[in-house]
Amino acid sequence: MEFADTLNALVYLLNKGVLNAAKIGSIYALGAVGITLIFGILRFAHFAHGDMMTFGALSAFFGTLWLRQQGINIEPIPTGLLALPVAALVTVGLALLIDRSVYAHFRAQKSPPVVFVMTSIGVTFILQGVIRLIGGTGDRQFFFTLVENGERLREDKARLLFDFEWLSEHFDGFAQKIVITAPQLALFVFTAVALFGLHRFLTRTRLGKGMRAVSDNEDLARISGIDVGKVVLFTWIIGGTLAAIAGTLLAMDTQYKPILAFNLLLPMFAAAIMGGVGKPFGAVAGAFIVGLAETFAVFDWRVVYNFLVPDEMHAATALALVPAEYKLAVPFVILVLVLIWRPTGIFRGQVL
Amino acid sequence: MSLLLEARGLVGGYGELTILHGCDLTVEAGRISVIVGANGAGKSTAMKAIFGLLPLREGSITFAGEDIVGRTPQELVALGMGYVPQMANVFPTLQVEENLEMGAFIAPDRVARGLERVYSIFPALQEKRRQPAGELSGGQRQMVAVGRALMMEPQLLMLDEPTAGLSPKVMRDIFDIILKVNEADVGVLMVEQNARQALEIADTGFVLGTGRNLYVDTGEALLADPEVARSFLGKRD
Numbered sequence: 001m002e003f004a005d006t007l008n009a010l011v012y013l014l015n016k017g018v019l020n021a022a023k024i025g026s027i028y029a030l031g032a033v034g035i036t037l038i039f040g041i042l043r044f045a046h047f048a049h050g051d052m053m054t055f056g057a058l059s060a061f062f063g064t065l066w067l068r069q070q071g072i073n074i075e076p077i078p079t080g081l082l083a084l085p086v087a088a089l090v091t092v093g094l095a096l097l098i099d100r101s102v103y104a105h106f107r108a109q110k111s112p113p114v115v116f117v118m119t120s121i122g123v124t125f126i127l128q129g130v131i132r133l134i135g136g137t138g139d140r141q142f143f144f145t146l147v148e149n150g151e152r153l154r155e156d157k158a159r160l161l162f163d164f165e166w167l168s169e170h171f172d173g174f175a176q177k178i179v180i181t182a183p184q185l186a187l188f189v190f191t192a193v194a195l196f197g198l199h200r201f202l203t204r205t206r207l208g209k210g211m212r213a214v215s216d217n218e219d220l221a222r223i224s225g226i227d228v229g230k231v232v233l234f235t236w237i238i239g240g241t242l243a244a245i246a247g248t249l250l251a252m253d254t255q256y257k258p259i260l261a262f263n264l265l266l267p268m269f270a271a272a273i274m275g276g277v278g279k280p281f282g283a284v285a286g287a288f289i290v291g292l293a294e295t296f297a298v299f300d301w302r303v304v305y306n307f308l309v310p311d312e313m314h315a316a317t318a319l320a321l322v323p324a325e326y327k328l329a330v331p332f333v334i335l336v337l338v339l340i341w342r343p344t345g346i347f348r349g350q351v352l
Numbered sequence: 353m354s355l356l357l358e359a360r361g362l363v364g365g366y367g368e369l370t371i372l373h374g375c376d377l378t379v380e381a382g383r384i385s386v387i388v389g390a391n392g393a394g395k396s397t398a399m400k401a402i403f404g405l406l407p408l409r410e411g412s413i414t415f416a417g418e419d420i421v422g423r424t425p426q427e428l429v430a431l432g433m434g435y436v437p438q439m440a441n442v443f444p445t446l447q448v449e450e451n452l453e454m455g456a457f458i459a460p461d462r463v464a465r466g467l468e469r470v471y472s473i474f475p476a477l478q479e480k481r482r483q484p485a486g487e488l489s490g491g492q493r494q495m496v497a498v499g500r501a502l503m504m505e506p507q508l509l510m511l512d513e514p515t516a517g518l519s520p521k522v523m524r525d526i527f528d529i530i531l532k533v534n535e536a537d538v539g540v541l542m543v544e545q546n547a548r549q550a551l552e553i554a555d556t557g558f559v560l561g562t563g564r565n566l567y568v569d570t571g572e573a574l575l576a577d578p579e580v581a582r583s584f585l586g587k588r589d
């Protein structure tokens with residue numbers, strides 16, 4: 001075995017393993033933070049969160065289409081990112097509309113949590129219908145070719161290529177590349193900025209501290225004079241914005257699908273519960289743990305293995321812990337294990 | 353003597369269940385009123401009713417001459433009332449100082465002055481200002497709770513069993529603090545299980561039973577009343 005092959009294996013592992021885990025972990029984190037904030041403050045499991053992400057992605061798609069038709073662009077930023085602010089605004093608007101017209105009614109009646117959970121499941125179904133009604137049942141690409149007056153206008157996914165030229169010059173046989181696309185880069189940057197900003201907001205601002213206070217003890221918050229209505233409003237603004245960002249960036253990285261949220265809801269809830277419900281940064285930790293576990297459970301170790309063993313020992317079939325079709329079972333198993341061993345999560349949140 | 357708080361004929365409860373059957377509660381400006389009575393007499397319920405947390409079926413409540421029936425807690429805080437409930441009266445995951453800041457949520461410009469005042473009353477809290485309130489001892493938690501209610505410099509401080517579960521020494525500390533706060537002309541309406549000690553510092557005492565006033569008099573007179581002593585104060589120590 002040559003040193004170049006060890007390098008090959010390491011870089012491959014970083015590219016297909018760690019980077020993928022970070023990517024899906026970031027998506028889960030942006031969603032799980034919203035879920036955990038909503039749970040902490042409104043005290044119910046918001047099952048419609050995944051569809052809010054889908055809705056955000058769909059709004060961004062229509063925004064992108066419009067901007068492309070108007071010929072508006074800022075090189076080299078993908079048009080989808082330009083549409084993101086509007087998508088976030090529309091998603092927040094939808095969240096507030098649902099809150100005012102549905103959840104506020106049950107809050108006024110002081111309904112028990114189970115009523116809210118059932119209501120949020122109902123909202124999920126309505127949203128899924130609305131999403132298909134507006135966006136159709138098909139998939140949509142964020143990077144498409146626009147035909148206008150017979151002219152074909154392409155937009156391609158900008159990408160950063162790391163080919164490690166220096167390494168391949170020095171180590172004969174090293175031939176790995178890492179490609180990070182613009183949506184992936186945006187995802188990492190947005191996640192870092194959003195989570196840092198959220199932390200500052202929750203620990204440094206009056207309203208942020210008020211949010212944590214309501215999450216701790218709503219009655220005492222009212223008695224103290226905290227404007228609980230405003231706290232609820234900001235919970236939806238933050239949750240809706242993060243959902244729109246996550247949905248859009250995921251759709252830009254892959255594609256928009258009406259069932260975009262389907263594979264997200266379970267891992268995001270697993271992350272929120274694992275992190276301790278009501279604890280935003282617990283949810284972030286949970287999200288990356290779920291992302292890593294999921295990625296490495298279905299990770300095909302064959303390439304890495306073949307780099308590291310002599311040719312005659314090469315494996316011909318996939319070497320994965322769990323077949324890729326069972327990927328969704330991983331967060332499910334994590335969720336079950338957490339609920340059995342530590343239902344308050346690793347950071348001791350509220351009990352569901 | 354002008355009445356800072358005047359609650360008359362309170363009738364109310366939880367849903368269909370009526371707990372308050374027409375009790376009166378008053379506090380003179382800058383004085384201390386104490387409510388005593390058996391468990392379940394409706395003392396906490398009366399406090400909640402005054403602080404707008406319980407819909408009233410009948411009765412009137414005025415604060416500094418103003419009708420406050422139907423006002424939200426937020427409005428009452430702005431008017432100059434502070435309330436420390438009996439249970440769960442701190443934000444456990446918030447730091448001590450953040451707990452205090454929440455007391456002046458409606459008026460951010462008063463946070464600095466409020467903190468200065470609260471730390472001068474409770475120097476022990478200043479040392480613990482960055483610690484989550486949930487990690488404090490019972491006595492210190494009670495100080496945070498009282499401090500939070502004092503942040504807006506209220507004219508009336510309402511305390512529901514501030515010494516429950518505390519050692520006799522800490523109980524005396526809390527009573528000393530209440531007296532100190534009262535010296536600055538803050539009216540106090542306090543529910544207490546330690547009836548004898550509480551009535552000793554009371555200008556007016558209310559003995560409540562099943563949501564009604566059983567006895568109303570000065571603290572001194574209630575302590576001297578053999579009837580009250582026999583049923584509510586236990587044996588003299």
Ligand SMILES: Nc1ncnc2c1ncn2[C@@H]1O[C@H](COP(=O)(O)OP(=O)(O)O)[C@@H](O)[C@H]1O
Pocket residue numbers: 366369371389390391392393394395396397398
């Ligand atoms: N949230 C509530 N819902 C229904 N009944 C209550 C509630 N809180 C208190 N009660 C009842 O009201 C009565 C008076 O309670 P409370 O005012 O707490 O008494 P005290 O403070 O004098 O010990 C009790 O019988 C109690 O069981």
Ligand SMILES: [Mg+2]
Pocket residue numbers: 395396397438512513
């Ligand atoms: Mg009580």
